[in-house]
Amino acid sequence: xxxxxxxxxxxxxxxxxxxxxxxxxxxxxxxxxxxxxxxxxxxxxxxxxxxxxxxxxxxxxxxxxxxxxxxxxxxxxxxxxxxxxxxxxxxxxxxxxxxxxxxxxxxxxxxxxxxxxxxxxxxxxxxxxxxxxxxxxxxxxxxxxxxxxxxxxxxxxxxxxxxxxxxxxxxxxxxxxxxxxxxxxxxxxxxxxx
Amino acid sequence: xxxxxxxxxxxxxxxxxxxxxxxxxxxxxxxxxxxxxxxxxxxxxxxxxxxxxxxxxxxxxxxxxxxxxxxxxxxxxxxxxxxxxxxxxxxxxxxxxxxxxxxxxxxxxxxxxxxxxxxxxxxxxxxxxxxxxxxxxxxxxxxxxxxxxxxxxxxxxxxxxxxxxxxxxxxxxxxxxxxxxxxxxxxxxxxxxxxxxxxxxxxxxxxxxxxxxxxxxxxxxxxxxxxxxxxxxxxxxxxxxxxxxxxxxxxxxxxxxxxxxxxxxxxxxxxxxxxxxxxxxxxxxxxxxxxxxxxxxxxxxxxxxxxxxxxxxxxxxxxxxxxxxxxxxxxxxxxxxxxxxxxxxxxxxxxxxxxxxxxxxxxxxxxxxxxxxxxxxxxxx
Numbered sequence: 001x002x003x004x005x006x007x008x009x010x011x012x013x014x015x016x017x018x019x020x021x022x023x024x025x026x027x028x029x030x031x032x033x034x035x036x037x038x039x040x041x042x043x044x045x046x047x048x049x050x051x052x053x054x055x056x057x058x059x060x061x062x063x064x065x066x067x068x069x070x071x072x073x074x075x076x077x078x079x080x081x082x083x084x085x086x087x088x089x090x091x092x093x094x095x096x097x098x099x100x101x102x103x104x105x106x107x108x109x110x111x112x113x114x115x116x117x118x119x120x121x122x123x124x125x126x127x128x129x130x131x132x133x134x135x136x137x138x139x140x141x142x143x144x145x146x147x148x149x150x151x152x153x154x155x156x157x158x159x160x161x162x163x164x165x166x167x168x169x170x171x172x173x174x175x176x177x178x179x180x181x182x183x184x185x186x187x188x189x190x191x192x193x194x
Numbered sequence: 195x196x197x198x199x200x201x202x203x204x205x206x207x208x209x210x211x212x213x214x215x216x217x218x219x220x221x222x223x224x225x226x227x228x229x230x231x232x233x234x235x236x237x238x239x240x241x242x243x244x245x246x247x248x249x250x251x252x253x254x255x256x257x258x259x260x261x262x263x264x265x266x267x268x269x270x271x272x273x274x275x276x277x278x279x280x281x282x283x284x285x286x287x288x289x290x291x292x293x294x295x296x297x298x299x300x301x302x303x304x305x306x307x308x309x310x311x312x313x314x315x316x317x318x319x320x321x322x323x324x325x326x327x328x329x330x331x332x333x334x335x336x337x338x339x340x341x342x343x344x345x346x347x348x349x350x351x352x353x354x355x356x357x358x359x360x361x362x363x364x365x366x367x368x369x370x371x372x373x374x375x376x377x378x379x380x381x382x383x384x385x386x387x388x389x390x391x392x393x394x395x396x397x398x399x400x401x402x403x404x405x406x407x408x409x410x411x412x413x414x415x416x417x418x419x420x421x422x423x424x425x426x427x428x429x430x431x432x433x434x435x436x437x438x439x440x441x442x443x444x445x446x447x448x449x450x451x452x453x454x455x456x457x458x459x460x461x462x463x464x465x466x467x468x469x470x471x472x473x474x475x476x477x478x479x480x481x482x483x484x485x486x487x488x489x490x491x492x493x494x495x496x497x498x499x500x501x502x503x504x505x506x507x508x509x510x511x512x513x514x515x516x517x518x519x520x521x522x523x524x525x526x527x528x529x530x531x532x533x534x535x536x537x538x539x540x541x542x543x544x545x546x547x548x549x550x551x552x553x554x555x556x557x558x559x560x561x562x563x564x565x566x567x568x569x570x571x572x573x574x575x
Contacts, residue, residue, distance in 0.1 A: 057238055060235040061235075062237040063346075066237050066345055095241050096245070100238075
């Protein structure tokens with residue numbers, strides 16, 4: 001029986017961290033510890049000497065972990081960026097899901113795989129929810145800008161809503177621009193001319 | 195048909211060529227469209243490039259060379275197609291450290307050597323010009339100074355210093371000036387005072403990409419080259435500062451960016467403001483040419499740090515800076531190019547003209563603070 005792995009999850013968002021920890025625990029009997037991404041991250045990771053560190057690809061604190069990969073003293077357990085060169089598919093899947101992993105040199109791939117698979121699945125779900133939320137927000141913002149521009153065109157040119165919208169679309173097409181860009185320009189102009 | 199390219203960048207003033215090429219139509223003129231992907235740190239950007247999520251990236255000049263030497267994470271070979279900027283680094287200290295005179299490498303080094311130490315200095319990445327310039331300067335001017343180099347993401351220098359985790363930093367703008375504003379840091383030495391022509395950022399791609407997609411690579415390079423020229427045209431600075439400072443790009447006050455672009459640095463919260471010649475170059479003085487000698491310098495420095503064979507490292511490094519590809523695509527615009535792809539780094543006391551492929555070129559002042567000349571071709575013994 002393999003001894004349990006010590007795993008660090010770097011995640012400042014408490015709820016998200018708990019979800020990831022759950023997913024990892026379900027994949028095996030591991031010691032999981034959560035760290036925020038504050039200034040002393042590299043130092044604390046070095047103290048805990050984990051087998052595996054999981055961190056969001058986009059977390060800027062990753063760069064601090066990078067220097068641990070260069071530590072060569074035997075007392076500082078070398079943590080290598082997880083690019084298991086025998087399994088680029090797994091690495092790619094991890095990167096695409098938005099999780100990056102730092103693994104102690106020499107840890108066997110089959111020990112990491114279940115943990116990473118679980119983390120990838122969880123990160124996928126979180127990032128999908130995030131991007132859906134972002135897309136909804138962006139669409140709402142676009143809608144607002146277009147409505148404001150339309151309102152201005154209606155008042156300035158005495159057009160109906162439909163006519164104003166058609167005019168904006170035609171302008172966008174004639175100029176090879178996006179409708180949103182034309183709307184932005186109108187709103188800016190409207191502010192200046194107000 | 196317009197080809198859309200995904201280009202990765204880190205929010206820094208020197209991401210300007212990518213942002214300008216997109217915002218001011220230089221990409222469009224070449225028939226390409228740039229989709230700019232902002233990364234939060236260098237490891238992320240490297241992964242995005244390695245795994246094909248971006249086609250090319252604004253990258254620390256040392257990163258692709260380190261990769262060629264097998265240092266750091268990842269194994270995908272990278273190439274630098276052009277230099278996007280020179281210098282722009284600034285070394286500064288926490289207000290807790292006694293004040294050190296500005297701009298004098300020897301005086302600053304003496305002051306550091308007198309501190310009890312060890313002094314913890316943040317740099318943006320283990321493989322960065324910031325780390326290399328610091329090491330070069332300290333070993334030659336203050337070999338007794340006790341310094342401990344740490345990695346801190348650029349945008350977090352100020353808060354990390356405030357948290358007492360570092361005593362100083364060497365970082366690209368606007369993050370040094372930001373640390374002055376946010377954390378009362380005192381600026382001590384611009385990177386240009388250590389080496390006036392240090393290649394800071396390059397356009398990095400996966401090895402082979404530019405040869406497999408020559409038409410697209412040429413378009414990208416020419417668009418960035420034109421953007422770099424535009425950046426240094428008089429009269430464009432205010433507009434540029436405004437665009438770079440937008441929330442989608444750097445998200446800092448335009449005034450901070452404008453100061454950097456005009457080579458003025460507010461060296462502490464109370465001033466004064468100092469003018470630093472050659473603080474940062476985007477185009478002037480053949481700045482965009484990827485000199486093989488620049489790569490060789492980086493290779494030799496890394497070899498020294500990681501105890502590797504210097505000659506082997508320099509020769510691997512040289513192959514990373516693709517001056518051949520640069521010549522192919524930039525000469526197409528009728529541009530004058532240097533005849534050789536190497537030069538003696540550190541050998542120009544002042545701006546000088548030199549004969550080029552046709553006509554002549556102006557090379558900028560190129561000096562190391564200690565007068566060293568790095569000549570990889572005519573090396574002694």
